Amino acid sequence: MKRHPFTSSCDWIAYFYENAQTAARRAKPSALVEMPDAIRTAIANSLPAWQLGETSEGRHLRAAARQYAEANDDPAFLSAVELFIREEQRHGASLGEWLDLAGIPRKKRDLGDSLFRICRYAIPNYAVWASVVVMVEFMAEIYYAAVRRLTMCPRLKAECKRILQDEVKHIQFQCEHLAMTRRKLPWWVRSLVEGGELVFYTVVCSAVWLAHGQLLTAAGIPRRQFLVVSAEKFRFTHHLMDPRRYEFGVQKNSQAGRRRSRRLSKIAANWLG
Ligand SMILES: [Fe+2]
Ligand SMILES: [Fe+2]
Secondary structure: OOOOOOOOOHHHHHHHHHHHHHHOOOOOOOOOOOOOOOOOOHOOOOOHHHHHOOOOOOOHHHHHHHHHHHOOOHHHHHHHHHHHHHHHHHHHHHHHHHHHHHOOOOOOOOOOHHHHHHHHHHHHOEEEEEEEHHHHHHHHHHHHHHHHHHOOHHHHHHHHHHHHHHHHHHHHHHHHHHHHHHHOOOOHHHEEEEEEEEHHHHHHHHHHHHHHHHHHHHOOOOHHHHHHHHHHHHHHHHOOOOHHEEEOOOOOHHHHHHHHHHHHHHHHHHHHO
């Protein structure tokens, strides 16, 4: 298996910080909130729950990340996680803004969101948190691609495109760190964990289809296609989480890249206060 360098926390800080600056500079396209009734109903019945899911304060994640940072002697990881939380909150804020423009009420509570939060918080451990979140992020990739295809609003299309680009990096972020937490586990323990994740992922897919199948169908994604794509994503995640895929402790960038990364880390640390 080809080995890839494990991305350092400094590089993640640099990435999240630059992405935040790019997002702040980006012009927002105009919003076209008039839409056919069927599309409006599908979006109104579904998007507010995802918007709520993007608004977590990140209190539990910070606690779990602190444990990970101490266990792996990686204090910069805390700043990377802080920037990650802010990026998720930006997703929530921009979707919330669009819902307000469209006159679609936001949700304060949602059964699916509450269940996912319980699963994430059940065991205060970064590996458990990331394992749950990465599965939801795979669902998010399918979901936002469907919203982007369904809507005619340039603003919502642009928001979905930006979220989709961000989620690719989020998945890489979680999977690399999951690989780090699993690198010392014997193969049979890793197989047991993967079995448990498959069961959980099946539940997640079923819950997403039950709650958002109407929108996915309207966007031209029937249940069979949803299941096929979900299964492919599960296989791909486990490839990304495989510790044998990484060379831990090897820096990816050149000397110049590392200098830039350190400089951006300092700027980001000031920015975070
Ligand atoms: Fe997100
Ligand atoms: Fe995400």
